[in-house]
Amino acid sequence: MTATDTDSATNSATDTATGAAAAQGAADAPSGKTSVLRSGALMAAGSIVSRATGFIRSAVVVAALGTGLLGDGYAVANTVPNIIYILLIGGALNAVFVPELVRAAKEHADGGTAYTDRLLTACTAALVVLTAAAVLAAPLIVSVYTDYDGAQASTTVALARYCLPQILFYGLFTLLGQVLNARGRFGAMMWTPVLNNVVIIGVFGLFLYVSHDGAAGLTAAETRLLGLGTTIGIVVQALALVPSLRAARFRWRPRFDWRGSGLGRPLRNAGWLILLVLTNQLAYWVVTRLSTTTGQHAVDAGLAGGAGYTAYSNAYQLWIVPQGIITVSLVTALMPRMSAAATEGDLGAVRRDLSYALRSSAALVVPAAALFAALAPWVMGSVFEYGRTDAADIEVMAGILVAFAPGLIAYSAQYVLSRGFYALSDTRTPFFLNLVIAALTAGLSAAAYFLLPPRWAVTGMAAASSVAFLAGAAVTAYTLTRRLGPRAGTRTERRATAVRTHLRLLAACTPAAAAGYAAARAADPFGNFAALGAGTAALLLVVVVLAGPLRLTEITDMLNSLWRRIGR
Numbered sequence: 001m002t003a004t005d006t007d008s009a010t011n012s013a014t015d016t017a018t019g020a021a022a023a024q025g026a027a028d029a030p031s032g033k034t035s036v037l038r039s040g041a042l043m044a045a046g047s048i049v050s051r052a053t054g055f056i057r058s059a060v061v062v063a064a065l066g067t068g069l070l071g072d073g074y075a076v077a078n079t080v081p082n083i084i085y086i087l088l089i090g091g092a093l094n095a096v097f098v099p100e101l102v103r104a105a106k107e108h109a110d111g112g113t114a115y116t117d118r119l120l121t122a123c124t125a126a127l128v129v130l131t132a133a134a135v136l137a138a139p140l141i142v143s144v145y146t147d148y149d150g151a152q153a154s155t156t157v158a159l160a161r162y163c164l165p166q167i168l169f170y171g172l173f174t175l176l177g178q179v180l181n182a183r184g185r186f187g188a189m190m191w192t193p194v195l196n197n198v199v200i201i202g203v204f205g206l207f208l209y210v211s212h213d214g215a216a217g218l219t220a221a222e223t224r225l226l227g228l229g230t231t232i233g234i235v236v237q238a239l240a241l242v243p244s245l246r247a248a249r250f251r252w253r254p255r256f257d258w259r260g261s262g263l264g265r266p267l268r269n270a271g272w273l274i275l276l277v278l279t280n281q282l283a284y285w286v287v288t289r290l291s292t293t294t295g296q297h298a299v300d301a302g303l304a305g306g307a308g309y310t311a312y313s314n315a316y317q318l319w320i321v322p323q324g325i326i327t328v329s330l331v332t333a334l335m336p337r338m339s340a341a342a343t344e345g346d347l348g349a350v351r352r353d354l355s356y357a358l359r360s361s362a363a364l365v366v367p368a369a370a371l372f373a374a375l376a377p378w379v380m381g382s383v384f385e386y387g388r389t390d391a392a393d394i395e396v397m398a399g400i401l402v403a404f405a406p407g408l409i410a411y412s413a414q415y416v417l418s419r420g421f422y423a424l425s426d427t428r429t430p431f432f433l434n435l436v437i438a439a440l441t442a443g444l445s446a447a448a449y450f451l452l453p454p455r456w457a458v459t460g461m462a463a464a465s466s467v468a469f470l471a472g473a474a475v476t477a478y479t480l481t482r483r484l485g486p487r488a489g490t491r492t493e494r495r496a497t498a499v500r501t502h503l504r505l506l507a508a509c510t511p512a513a514a515a516g517y518a519a520a521r522a523a524d525p526f527g528n529f530a531a532l533g534a535g536t537a538a539l540l541l542v543v544v545v546l547a548g549p550l551r552l553t554e555i556t557d558m559l560n561s562l563w564r565r566i567g568r
Contacts, residue, residue, distance in 0.1 A: 045190075047190045047324055047325040047328070047329055048325055049191070049194050050190060050191070050193040050194050050197065051321045051324065051325060053194050053197035053198060053201070054193075054197050054317070055318075055383050056197070056201055057197045057200045057201050057204075058314060058317055058383065058384070059383055059384055059386055060200075060201050060204040060205060060208075061074070061200070061204055062310075062314065062384050062386070062389050063204075063208070063386040063389065064204045064207050064208050064211070066310075066389060066393075070217065070218070071310040072146075072292055072295050072308050072309045072310050073148070073152055073155055073156040073159065074156075074159060074226065075309055075310050075313050076142065076145055076146055076156055076160075076288070076292065076309065077142070077156050077157075077159030077160040077162075077163050077227070078159070078163050078230055079288075079313070080141055080142070080145065080160055080163065080164065081134070081160075081163050081164050081165075081166040081167045081170065082166070082170065083145075083281055083284065084130070084134050084141070084164075084167055085130075085166075085167045085170045085171060100115075100119070100425075103339070103343050103425075104116065114255065116179060116252075117252060117253050117254065117255045118255045118256075118257065118258055120175055120176075120179070120252055120254075121254045121255050121256060121258075122258055123171065123175055124171070124172065124175065124254075127167065127168050127171035127172070128168060130167060131164065131165055131167040131168040134164045134167055135161060135164045135165065138157050138160045138161045138164060139157050141160065141164075142156050142157050142160050144285065145285060145288050145289060145292070146288075146289070146292045147289070147292070147293060147296075148292075151217055155217060155218055155223060158220075158223045158227065159223055159226065159227045160227075161227070162223070162224065162226075162227020162228050162230070162231055163227055163230055163231055165231055166230075166231050166234040169231075169234045169235050169237070169238040170234060170238075172238045173192075173234075173237055173238040173241065176238075176241050176245065176252075177189040177241065179250065180241075180244060180245075180248060188240075188241055188243075188244040189241075189332075190329065192237050192238075192240040192241055193237055195233075195236050195237055195240050196233040196234060196236060196237040197233070199229065199232055199233035199236055200229065200230060200233045202229075203225065203226065203229030203230065203232075203233070204226070204229075206225065206229075207222060207225055207226060210222075210225075272427040272428045272430075272431045273427045273430075273431070275431050276427070276430060276431040276434045279431075279434060279435055279438040280434065280437075280438055282438060282442065283437070283438040283439075283441040283442040283445075283468075284441075286441070286442040286445055286446060287312070287441065287442075287445050287461050287465075288309060290445060290446065290448075290449040290457070290461065291308055291309040291312045291457075291458050291461060292308055292309045293449075294307060294308050294449065294454050294457045294458055295307060295308015295309055295310070295311075295458075296308070297454040298454045298455065301454055303454060303455055307396050307454055307455055307457070307458055308458065309458075311393065311396045311397045311400055311458060312400055312458045312461065312462065314380075314384060314397055315380070315397050315398075315400035315401040315404055315462065316404065316462075318372070318379060318380070318383065318401060319372060319401060319404040319405070319407075319408060321368075322364065322365050322368035322369075322408060322412070323365065323408065323411060323412045323415065326361050326364045326365055326368075326412075327357075327361040327365065327412045327415050327416060328415070330357050330360060330361055331357055331361075331415065331416055331419050334353050334356075334357055334419075335419060335422075335423065337349075337353060338350050338353050338354070338419070338420070338423035339423045341353070341423075342423045342424045342425070347484050347485055348484075348485075350420060350423055350424070350484060351484040351485075351487065354416060354417065354419075354420045354480075354484075355497070355498055357416045358413060358416050358417075358498035358501070359498050359501040359554050360554055361412055361416065362409070362412070362413070362498065362501055362502050362505055362554070363501075363505065363552070363554035363555050363558060365408060365409060365412045366409055366502065366505040366506065366509055367505070367509055367512070367539065367540065367543050368408065369405045369406065369408040369409050369509075370405075370509035370510070370512060370513040370516070370539060371513070371516065371535075371536060371539055372401050372402070372404070372405040372408065373402055373405040373406070373513055374513035374514070374516045374517040374520070374535065374539065375516055375517065375520050375531075375532055375535045375536065375539075376398040376399070376401040376402045376405070377394065377395070377398040378520050378524075378528045378531040378532040378535060379398070379401065379532060380394045380397045380398045380401060381394050381398075381528035381532075382528045382529055382532050384397065385528065396455070396458075396459075399456075399459045400458060400459050400462045401462075403459050403460070403462035403463040403466060404462045404463075404465065404466060405466070406466045406470070407465050407466030407467075407468075407469040407470065409502065410466070410469035410470040410472070410473040410474075411469045411473075413473045413477070413498070413502075414437075414469060414472050414473040414476055417473065417476045417477055417480050418430050418476065420480050420484070421480065421483075424483070429479060429483075430476070433472065433475055433476045433479060434472065436468070436471050436472050436475055437468045437469060437471070437472035438468075439468075440464065440467060440468035440471055440472075441464055441465055441468040443464075444460075444461075444463075444464030444467060444468065445460070445461040445464045445465075447460075447464070448460025448461050448463070448464055449461070501552070501554060504550045504551065504552050505552065507546075507550055508542070508543050508546040508547065508550050508552060509539075509543060511542055511546070512538075512539045512540070512541075512542035512543045512546070513539060515538045515539060515541075515542045516535040516536065516538045516539030516542075517535065518538070519534040519535045519537070519538035519539075520532065520534055520535030520538075522534065523535070543555065544559065547559070
């Protein structure tokens with residue numbers, strides 16, 4: 001889930017002026033590349049710290065619970081709140097809020113203040129109802145995603161009951177964060193998740209200290225500690241936005257006068273996004289159900305290494321990091337500007353921003369994909385080879401990460417392209433395009449489950465995701481290109497296409513990956529960290545050397561900017 005931030009409102013005497021100024025600032029603040037890069041850098045820095053602490057959190061969780069059935073049960077219970085939230089409301093909030101708030105700031109006399117209050121009130125009411133219903137339905141929800149019975153089912157349901165209140169706080173975090181995004185304030189949304197990670201690290205550290213050693217299950221007290229502790233982390237993450245709200249001088253006043261207030265359009269757009277997320281979650285349900293079943297089959301067959309949902313989830317968490325740090329940060333900074341340009345009918349500006357985002361993010365995402373493909377055993381070993389995790393577990397997770405790696409490039413591009421549609425207030429087209437991804441993910445994952453042995457079935461599911469993302473990015477790019485019309489500008493600008501940039505990056509990263517793998521093998525006797533460091537250095541060196549001959553201006557400009565900063 002994309003982390004976001006919050007804002008608040010002023011008192012009655014200054015509401016209108018402050019709301020208009022703040023919202024207009026959102027549209028104007030990221031008005032040039034320097035401003036976008038500065039905002040993106042601030043978010044990327046927060047995301048890097050968040051992801052780094054997230055790695056520590058994941059390592060502590062795996063050290064405490066392992067990658068077998070106990071780890072699978074916690075992973076399902078902790079993931080279900082996020083699944084339900086994104087399924088029923090979260091995806092809609094993430095995509096609809098910023099364009100709607102930017103539009104309201106331009107079109108409403110009060111700068112969109114009253115509109116924002118109504119939208120926040122309506123969404124919060126929906127979140128409260130959804131959270132209460134989910135807690136009551138915890139056994140049914142767990143049974144949908146797993147085929148557990150006995151003690152494993154009871155423990156998973158108990159954990160889920162403690163974790164499901166996270167839905168409300170995920171929603172509040174997203175709602176308030178999108179208000180800040182629309183006003184050009186991007187920092188806190190990437191930094192506050194660090195607090196969540198710190199809380200969970202502390203909770204699992206305490207669990208390791210007080211728990212019984214080596215037992216297969218959890219006591220009632222341990223279940224309560226892990227479930228409540230995990231939820232408290234999300235609560236802290238949401239409440240930590242309050243200082244940013246106060247600094248933005250935005251006070252949210254609940255308003256229930258929804259009739260005739262203009263909420264119809266965002267609700268219609270949200271409806272298409274809910275359908276989009278529903279199709280995604282149906283595909284994810286297939287993967288979750290099949291991977292948890294595969295994990296049980298692997299245990300029954302006595303296979304070394306956990307080959308179930310936890311291994312898939314851990315590989316996915318690492319795989320998604322570059323997209324979360326780079327692509328999300330850049331597109332979040334660009335989204336208010338693209339939305340404003342779309343409101344004014346300037347499709348050329350939308351296209352230029354999308355091309356810039358695709359090319360700039362690819363300069364880092366493509367090398368990251370190459371690194372995952374070449375150095376997966378050492379990446380996984382550095383993060384997860386502790387506690388209950390052994391070499392066999394690392395081997396399984398490394399194979400899954402390699403299968404995921406090619407899909408990272410397409411997934412990042414798909415994310416950028418879909419935001420182009422959202423800036424145009426079009427959520428209907430992405431729904432139909434996303435059917436390609438969902439159908440391929442579910443169908444190919446089922447094929448992997450039925451055709452591959454338990455040791456390789458989940459790896460095949462990761463490969464299925466990569467194929468699905470590649471197909472989805474291709475059809476989305478074709479459709480959006482036709483929607484935005486022909487490229488404008490000089491001949492040089494027209495030739496600077498995202499496709500050419502990606503092909504050049506692949507040409508540079510292929511030999512770079514080979515060099516990185518060779519260097520990591522040579523340094524392997526000195527441990528995972530030494531091998532990962534040597535492999536990463538070799539890979540990046542080759543990319544930098546080839547950037548000039550291959551005319552990778554995105555990389556050379558980045559390096560020149562870095563050297564100038566170091567010089568100053």
